[in-house]
Structure formats: structure tokens, C-alpha cells
Amino acid sequence: MNDASEGALLHVEGLEVAYGQVQAVRGVSLSVGHHEVVAVIGANGAGKTTLLRALVGLLPSRGRIVLGGRPVARPSPEDTVRLGISLVPERRQLFGSMSVSDNLLLGAYHRIGQEPRAAIDEDQHRVLALFPALRDRAASPARTLSGGMQQMVAIGRGLMARPRLLLLDEPLLGLAPLVIADMLRAFAQIQQLGQSILIVEQNAKAVLGLAARAYVLEAGRVVRHGRATTLAQDPALRAAYLGGHIEPAS
Numbered sequence: 001m002n003d004a005s006e007g008a009l010l011h012v013e014g015l016e017v018a019y020g021q022v023q024a025v026r027g028v029s030l031s032v033g034h035h036e037v038v039a040v041i042g043a044n045g046a047g048k049t050t051l052l053r054a055l056v057g058l059l060p061s062r063g064r065i066v067l068g069g070r071p072v073a074r075p076s077p078e079d080t081v082r083l084g085i086s087l088v089p090e091r092r093q094l095f096g097s098m099s100v101s102d103n104l105l106l107g108a109y110h111r112i113g114q115e116p117r118a119a120i121d122e123d124q125h126r127v128l129a130l131f132p133a134l135r136d137r138a139a140s141p142a143r144t145l146s147g148g149m150q151q152m153v154a155i156g157r158g159l160m161a162r163p164r165l166l167l168l169d170e171p172l173l174g175l176a177p178l179v180i181a182d183m184l185r186a187f188a189q190i191q192q193l194g195q196s197i198l199i200v201e202q203n204a205k206a207v208l209g210l211a212a213r214a215y216v217l218e219a220g221r222v223v224r225h226g227r228a229t230t231l232a233q234d235p236a237l238r239a240a241y242l243g244g245h246i247e248p249a250s
């Protein structure tokens with residue numbers, strides 16, 4: 001298993017994040033390779049959201065973050081978008097009264113005026129090809145969509161930034177099994193198109209079938225990591241997170 005910073009798209013070492021006296025992330029080290037899907041599995045309160053928010057500079061952190069071989073001294077939300085990291089936050093945070101199309105465009109705000117409009121429109125077409133269910137709803141206010149479709153818009157908005165790395169915060173939460181299957185197919189397609197994904201989830205069963213590698217986060221610490229297929233067989237992990245059989249990654 002290649003877990004070194006050389007060649008990794010993202011390498012994090014000894015990340016610490018605290019809310020005042022509450023230490024939420026404790027010395028987390030992880031890496032994501034080019035074109036790789038990596039999962040972070042953890043229960044409620046394990047520190048998953050805190051980890052992602054620190055990676056994009058929404059929370060101050062200590063430790064080392066290296067993106068594309070370059071250390072990121074103090075990540076700020078603007079810089080990380082420019083550096084090619086895009087966060088799809090938990091609970092989507094869409095603008096409910098704005099159309100699906102306008103919500104998607106918000107993901108490309110830093111590209112408007114910098115790139116030909118045709119390039120942005122082309123990316124919007126790609127998002128609609130990835131999530132065909134959104135095609136007929138492009139003009140609808142986002143709040144009129146089902147939860148699953150709103151999640152598709154949030155992911156599409158993340159993709160509109162043209163990230164090298166997409167960070168997904170519990171994207172499967174509350175979705176019906178059929179919608180989860182659609183989502184997992186879309187994530188595999190995103191990877192095939194050349195982007196990397198770091199996905200944090202409680203739904204270990206779903207993500208261990210998708211990711212090549214995974215980290216298990218408990219009380220802010222990485223307590224296990226390795227190949228997803230190996231972790232899926234780990235008795236302690238199965239007892240804690242998995243009720244049944246896991247499909248191996250194809």
C-alpha cells in the first residue's frame with residue numbers, strides 16, 4: 001500500500017483541530033492518490049466533518065497538509081478552491097429558492113470572467129450527464145427537489161469548481177437504497193473521469209465497496225487504515241460498523 005506523501009495528491013500528517021478545549025481531530029495522518037477514492041469511516045462525533053472543514057481552511061488546524069507535492073501553509077477556503085479541492089458539505093447547503101442551474105453555477109463562481117463561458121456551460125452539461133435526473137429540473141427551485149436530487153445538485157456544484165479532489169461529507173446520509181446505488185455509480189464515474197474523492201461516511205458498507213483504501217476514525221484518531229477489501233473483513237470493524245456482507249470494489 002502506498003501511503004507516503006511522494007506522488008500523493010493530498011497528504012496530511014499529524015493534523016490537530018480543536019474547538020477551544022475540545023480536541024476534535026487528534027494527530028490524523030492520511031493520503032489520497034491521484035484518481036483514487038479514499039474513505040474515512042466513523043460514527044457520530046468521530047471528527048469527520050471537522051477533518052474536512054480543516055482541510056479546506058474553514059477551521060484552523062495544526063499539522064502538515066501537502067497538496068500536489070506542495071505544502072499548504074494555512075489553507076483558506078478561497079485558496080483551496082483554487083488549488084483544486086472542493087468540499088460538498090453535509091446537509092448540502094443549497095440556496096433553496098434559486099434554480100438548480102444557478103446553484104450549480106455558484107460552484108464555478110471563481111471561474112466566471114476568468115474562463116470562456118462555454119467552458120463553464122460544458123461542465124454544467126457534464127454534471128447533467130452524470131445526474132440525468134436533474135436534466136428536467138434545471139429551472140426548478142432547489143428546495144422543490146427530493147433529498148437525493150438535492151444531494152446530486154450539491155455534488156454537481158462541487159464538480160463545477162473543476163476540482164482535482166472532491167471532499168464528500170456524508171453524501172449518503174438519509175438516502176434511499178436505490179438513490180445510494182445511483183450515487184455510488186456517479187462517484188465511480190467521477191473517478192474514471194480523473195478526479196480523486198475523499199469520502200467521509202458512517203455507511204461503511206457502501207463506501208468500503210467503492211473506495212480502494214479507508215481510514216477508521218474514532219474520537220478524532222485514526223484507529224485503523226488499509227485496503228478497503230481488508231478492512232471489510234476485519235472482525236472488530238464488522239462488529240462496530242457493518243451488519244452484513246460487503247461487495248468488494250471492482
Ligand code: ATP
Pocket residue numbers: 019022023024042043044045046047048049050051090
Ligand atoms: P457527525 O456524523 O455527527 O457529523 P462527525 O464525525 O462529523 O460527526 P464532528 O462534527 O467533526 O464529528 O465532531 C467532532 C467532535 O467535535 C464532537 O465531539 C463534537 O461534539 C465536537 N464539535 C463539533 N463541532 C463543534 C463546535 N462548533 N464546538 C464545539 N465542539 C464541537
